[in-house]
Amino acid sequence: MFKLWATIVKDIRILTRDKVGIALMFGMPIALVLIITSIQNNTFELVNKNKVALLVCNRDTGKISKEFIASVNKIAMFKMQFIPKGESDKAITEQMHNTDAPLAIVIPSDFSAKINAQAQSVSGKALNTFGLDGGKTDSSANNTLPLNLYYKPALQDQFRRSVQGALYSALQLVESKQILRNMYFSINEKQLPAKLENELLNNKIAINETPVSKNGSRNIPNASQHNVPAWTIFAMFFVVISLAGSLVREKLSGSFIRLKTLPTNYFVALLSKQITYLAVTMLQAAVIFAIGIWLFPAMGLPVLNLPADVLGLVIVSLICGWCAVSYAICIGVFAQTQEQANGFGAISIVMLAAIGGLMVPSFAMPESFQVVMKLSPLHWCLEAYYGLFLEGGGLKDVLVNIIPLLGITIIFQAVAIAGLKMKKLI
Incomplete structure (x- = not known):
């Protein structure tokens, strides 16, 4: 036990000397969680x-x-700015470039006449179908001049489609109003009363939205609930920069060989590194969660709500941290130089994060990536955290994610030990 404690103290001293590694393990994830949560929250608010x-x-x-x-x-989606009707299309696009308006619509000069002609045609066909005199219908009335929608290329396609849907809804509403007015006038030879018009057109069916959670809670997850767990995992796996580099330095300095001459086992040193860096990953999680709880509200961001099962959160964090440490050890064993360990470790973590769903939601990935995604340990970490934070589950609900994660961790451990034996370092 004394040997293990002495080794842990030694690893802590080595860790505290690695200022760059500490900055990467804590500074970069904190910056990421602050920046990305702010951006995503602003997108939600937009x-x-x-x-x-x-x-x-x-x-x-x-x-x-x-x-x-x-x-x-009335859609309450737009802040409308009106342009004189005499402005040319070129002048409108130039004004878009000179302002922060990403959208512009141009209503053609015969818009009302065309809409009215189309409404008369539709109402006439309907009346003729009912056996009433709807008069002659003009088939050319359907050739309504379209609205011209201008948009900046930087606008995301999904948001642009939402804008189109909102404009279509407004256009359909005015068309429906005009059709009703024409039909009512043709039958009753008087104008459609405003009260009846409102009753016919504003009788909407309500849609009740309920987030599905395992504990029956109806709390709607916010940007903090999505981002804090994801970037906590990212921070944990970035211990590869410090831990893998430490292992490479020990190999190059001959520490492994000297340890073989001492009355101890290298597994004690290996266990020491795992305990030390596992404590680092838990500290990372605690710091980032604390930022979400206390700093986010002061910045105007939504507060991070911890899951009800705090013990489950601790256990999931421990398993995620152990997996991150095991991966870092595996990289450190096989890397020949510190540059290899740092370069491959950092790039591989970014790639695993990308295919694991930290950067792009898993449901938005192409079908060909669904199998590859499950090979990433970060995917199982994220799913376990989301089961606690977003779905309101407990430890028993995320076992389906923890078990594969434990399996991947054991594989990393086995590969690291096999690599040490192959290199005759143990």
Whole structure:
């Protein structure tokens, strides 16, 4: 026991001398979790709370175009800025470049006339179908001039499609209003009452949204719940920079050979490194979780809510940390130089994070990556954390993720020991 304690003290001293390694293990993950959570939270607020600047050039003077603009405004998605109707398309695009507006729509001059003609055609066909006199229908009325939507290329395709859907909804609403008015007037020879129009068009079916959680909770996960666990795992695996480099230095300095001449076993040194760096990974988790709990609210970010099963969180963190340490030892055993250990270790962690779902959600990955994704230990770490943080589960609910993670960890340990024996270092 004294030998193990002495070795742990030695490893702690070596670790404290590695200022660059400590900075990478703590400074970089903290910066990442702060920056990426802020960006993602701003994206959520852009979609849910903030309004997108939208330039509107209405070249039409009819009533329907005004109703369309009012419908778009009711969506509460846009901050509308109006442009004089005499402006050219080129001037509109130039104004987009000179402002922060990523979107602009141009309503053509005969918009109201075309929409009214199309509504009369549709209502006439409907009345003729019912056996009533709907008059002659004009098939060319369907050739309504489209709205021109201008957007900056930097706008994400998914968000642009959301904008298109919102505009289509507003356009469909004004078309439906006009069809109802025409049909009512054709039947009753008087205008459709405003009250009846509102009842017919605003009778929407409510959609109840409920997040699915294992504990029955209805708390909606926020950007902190998504990002803090992910970048905690990233921080844990970045101990490869310090631990693998330490192993390489010991090999090159002849420490392994000297240990063989002493009345001790190298497994004691190996166990010492695992205990020391496992404590480092737990400290990383504690620091990043503390930032999410106390610093995030002061920065205007959503607070990190810890899962109800705190013991499960500790056990999952320990297993994730042990897997990270085992991977670092495996890299350190086979690397020939410190540059190899640092370079391969850092690049491989980024790649494993990418295919493991830390950078791109697993459901958004192509089908060909679904099998490869399960080979990444970071994937199982992330799923275990998400089971606790996002789904409100406990330890028993994430066993399906912990067991594969333990299997990968044992493989790393076995490969490291086999590599030490192959190199005749133990």
